[in-house]
């Protein structure tokens with residue numbers, strides 16, 4: 001894997017971003033021996049921020065910093081330090097106040113990060129809030145999040161609240177699909193900025209390694225994309241001779257490829273918070289500013305709390321939605337049973353109300369193949385196309401009675417390319433082992449329903465980081481998903497199977513009744 005800063009666009013997926021070996025210059029970092037607190041490593045900016053040169057600190061007891069820093073840390077001896085613990089301390093003969101954070105690398109050194117408290121950031125816009133304002137803002141926000149009935153309403157509340165709290169020029173909620181591609185689903189922005197709402201970006205814009213890191217370290221702040229980074233000295237920790245694992249560091253320098261991306265889009269400062277659902281990265285709250293911007297640790301902690309509460313609310317809303325869908329399917333089954341007993345015909349009952357058939361699976365169309373007949377609803381291919389599709393689906397191997405699911409029919413079988421607009425995606429359940437009876441749901445190509453950034457007919461795919469931009473990302477995403485539908489989730493496949501099983505039951509009953517009548 002490429003070392004930090006050595007990645008290019010061919011291998012950036014594997015860049016070792018947690019071994020950045022440098023901090024952003026608005027704070028100083030000290031690695032400390034966990035046993036006796038002597039200084040193992042310092043960032044190159046300690047002279048500027050702490051008033052002591054690296055040589056005067058390295059290999060010295062922490063006490064040489066003066067003030068109460070050593071006492072503060074000793075007090076945390078028994079604390080859980082896997083995640084950074086915030087503390088206030090004073091340093092030097094004039095007792096300068098610092099916002100500090102302490103954590104321990106598992107099996108490794110303690111890491112002390114020090115940021116001068118308010119007032120030391122002359123060149124940078126600073127966001128700080130009085131405790132009573134903060135408390136009022138947070139409690140209003142928590143109430144609002146808790147009352148949000150849908151992910152859309154919640155995301156709109158999140159961007160508004162976070163923008164008010166942090167003052168960034170733009171705040172978006174970015175949601176990942178099952179393939180890891182992202183979409184901007186909510187936005188609050190300075191009125192002069194162009195909107196990014198509805199834009200899509202490819203999964204490759206945020207490497208897997210970064211996503212894994214963002215599950216551990218939930219809030220990242222970049223103060224100034226052009227600031228000169230302060231390298232750790234020495235580069236390798238004495239003893240193990242290994243670079244410091246900076247996964248949990250708040251001051252970690254960000255990947256140069258990502259910084260170039262931000263510069264290309266004119267962004268100077270960012271704050272990003274993870275939205276996590278059931279241990280997976282569901283999305284991000286991403287803030288952009290067009291000049292350097294620094295949030296005090298208290299404001300960052302508030303953003304962390306808001307992201308946490310939003311994450312919890314997302315889980316609740318999505319779990320509820322899943323339960324509703326299961327309920328809809330049960331109602332559909334009931335209606336079919338009723339229709340069969342009163343009218344003797346389940347097929348028309350199934351297609352009478354398209355919403356009940358399409359909505360649970362977020363399908364754009366459906367077709368039933370039964371006893372040589374084809375019934376359709378929603379947007380569906382023509383009957384000859386459907387017969388060709390059925391012949392192909394019939395040949396596809398599936399395990400047992402599992403449904404057949406495909407999100408790119410035209411790519412899987414170029415002879416079916418004409419189906420792409422209406423049925424890029426197909427989810428099919430077999431209704432009989434003896435005759436070719438099938439129920440199929442369709443999804444149209446996802447490009448048919450996107451908001452475009454720029455001219456979609458002019459794809460631009462960069463090979464050079466200097467050309468990275470959201471515009472390029474959007475084009476790259478559209479190339480990737482051309483001819484595909486939004487993939488069917490495992491929940492949807494399971495639902496389709498449930499509906500199929502219910503239908504087979506009903507069909508068997510109807511046949512039994514027919515046989516009885518015939519006798």
Ligand code: BLA
Pocket residue numbers: 008009011012013015017196201204205206207210214220221253254255257258261270271272273284286468470473
């Ligand atoms: C990280 N890329 C990121 C992050 C975002 C994006 C949101 C997370 C940053 C953070 O948490 O602080 C992508 N940002 C976007 C997009 C928009 C945006 C799409 O504002 C649109 C408006 N990036 C690339 C490519 C590579 C790449 C092609 O575009 C490499 C193949 C790398 N992105 C990359 C890396 C990181 C990243 C290495 C990690 C940065 C870090 O945490 O050090």
